[in-house]
Amino acid sequence: MTALLVLPLLVPFALPALARRALDRLAPAAALWTVTVAAVALAGCVLTVLGAFVLTGLFKLPYFAALGELVRPLHTLSDRYTLPLAALGVGALAVCAWTVTRWVLRQTRAFRAARAEAGRGPAAGDLCVVDAPDPDAYALPGRPHRIVVTTGMLRSLDGAEREALFAHERAHNSGGHHFFLAAAELAAHCHPALRRVRDVVRLAAERAADEAAAGAVGDRRLTARAIARAALAGQGASAERPAFVPGATTGPVPRRVAALLAAPPARRRAGTGVAVLLAACAALSCTASATGMIDFHHRVEVAQGEAAR
Numbered sequence: 001m002t003a004l005l006v007l008p009l010l011v012p013f014a015l016p017a018l019a020r021r022a023l024d025r026l027a028p029a030a031a032l033w034t035v036t037v038a039a040v041a042l043a044g045c046v047l048t049v050l051g052a053f054v055l056t057g058l059f060k061l062p063y064f065a066a067l068g069e070l071v072r073p074l075h076t077l078s079d080r081y082t083l084p085l086a087a088l089g090v091g092a093l094a095v096c097a098w099t100v101t102r103w104v105l106r107q108t109r110a111f112r113a114a115r116a117e118a119g120r121g122p123a124a125g126d127l128c129v130v131d132a133p134d135p136d137a138y139a140l141p142g143r144p145h146r147i148v149v150t151t152g153m154l155r156s157l158d159g160a161e162r163e164a165l166f167a168h169e170r171a172h173n174s175g176g177h178h179f180f181l182a183a184a185e186l187a188a189h190c191h192p193a194l195r196r197v198r199d200v201v202r203l204a205a206e207r208a209a210d211e212a213a214a215g216a217v218g219d220r221r222l223t224a225r226a227i228a229r230a231a232l233a234g235q236g237a238s239a240e241r242p243a244f245v246p247g248a249t250t251g252p253v254p255r256r257v258a259a260l261l262a263a264p265p266a267r268r269r270a271g272t273g274v275a276v277l278l279a280a281c282a283a284l285s286c287t288a289s290a291t292g293m294i295d296f297h298h299r300v301e302v303a304q305g306e307a308a309r
Contacts, residue, residue, distance in 0.1 A: 005052055005292035008045035008285040009191075015042060015281060016196040022274045023200055028207035029175070034275050035204060036180045039197045041282040043187035045289040047096070050089040052289075052296055057086020059300070099189045103243075107182075110242040114140055118148050126173075127166065129154065135233035137165055138247035139172035147173070156233035157226060164217045164226035165248055171212035172246040177205040182244040199251075206251040210260055224260035227253060 019035045026034065060082060118128040118140055127147045128140075135153035140146040147169040157165060172178070184201035187194045214223040231253040241247065 004288045004295070005049045007288040008042070008049045011281050011285040011288075012042045012046065012191045012193040015039065015278075016193060016200070018274060018278050018281065019197045019200040022278060023204050023207070025274050028204050028211055030275070032177070032180055032201065032204040032208050034278050035197060036183055036201050038278040038282045039187040039194050039201070040183050042285050043190035043194060045285040046191045047093070048289045048293065050093050050096075052293060053085045053089030054093065056082055056296065057089070060086075096189050100186060103185065103189065107242045107244060111142075111245070114148070114241055114245065115142055115146075118146050126170070135230065136241075136247070137169060137230060137249070138241050138245050139169040139177070140241075140245060141173060141176075141178040145173040153230060153233060157229055160217075160222055161226035161229060164213055164219075164223045165230055167216040168209045168213035168223070168227070168248045169246075171209040171216070172205065175205075175208060175212070177209065177246045178244045180205055181246060185243060202246070203251045203255075205246050206248070206256055207259060209246065209248070210256055211264070214260060214264075220260050220264070224257045227260070228257050 015035075015038060019031075019038075022035055023031045117130055120130075126145055127149065130148060130150045132150040133152045135150060135156045137147070137149040137153045140148050147166055149165070149169075153165075154162065180201055184194075184198045188198045210223060210227065213226075214220040217223060227248055231249040234249040
């Protein structure tokens with residue numbers, strides 16, 4: 001087993017800090033894409049490496065060695081390292097599969113409940129009004145996409161603020177932000193370090209929708225006021241929605257409001273450097289896992305007598 005296979009397990013620890021810097025230095029939409037793609041790539045490499053650990057350990061057992069038609073012992077690291085790594089792989093993959101399955105089932109139930117609730121209220125185009133006292137508003141994906149808002153939220157905002165809020169939620173749906181949130185959530189189950197990236201992706205999605213809403217209504221201060229008032233009204237609300245469903249009141253609202261009151265984000269060279277570092281982390285992890293898997297495959301062929309050492 002090549003030592004390169006350990007590298008993809010270490011690279012994700014660098015991602016949270018780089019993700020935060022990317023959000024500070026890139027335009028929100030660019031940061032959303034860059035951070036999410038990097039997180040998904042690193043998560044895939046982690047799963048690949050864990051699978052390689054498991055296979056290596058299995059081929060050490062006589063039954064699986066015969067099943068794999070190994071005529072020679074598989075040349076790997078000492079069993080002192082191989083077997084503990086195989087046990088680590090089995091345990092980590094089992095935990096990952098269990099938590100992902102539980103999350104998917106829970107979110108599926110929550111999504112169906114949210115769609116059913118939205119279907120019961122009056123609709124005007126893509127806007128669905130739910131008769132509920134708790135102020136809440138969120139973008140509900142599906143066919144068709146919906147903007148769900150409670151009567152409590154409508155009473156909390158004036159007409160112009162409502163339009164800014166609706167523009168924010170429509171930006172979530174048009175940008176497909178639920179895909180980014182779901183991908184970040186699934187990646188977070190694959191490696192502990194990627195859990196901290198999940199919050200960065202959510203904030204990037206909200207910032208991207210904030211900027212899109214400000215551009216749609218043509219007033220950054222109005223958008224900031226609408227987000228702030230919606231968040232204040234929604235404090236203490238008990239409404240539940242799927243974790244991959246974005247809403248205007250989520251995330252660190254003061255930071256979002258401050259960004260809206262500042263000048264529109266501009267592309268800077270420093271942001272390009274952070275994007276390159278994120279891409280380099282993903283490339284390094286993918287290269288290490290691919291090289292390690294190729295080496296592992298060659299060792300299996302040698303053990304099967306199909307290739308020379």
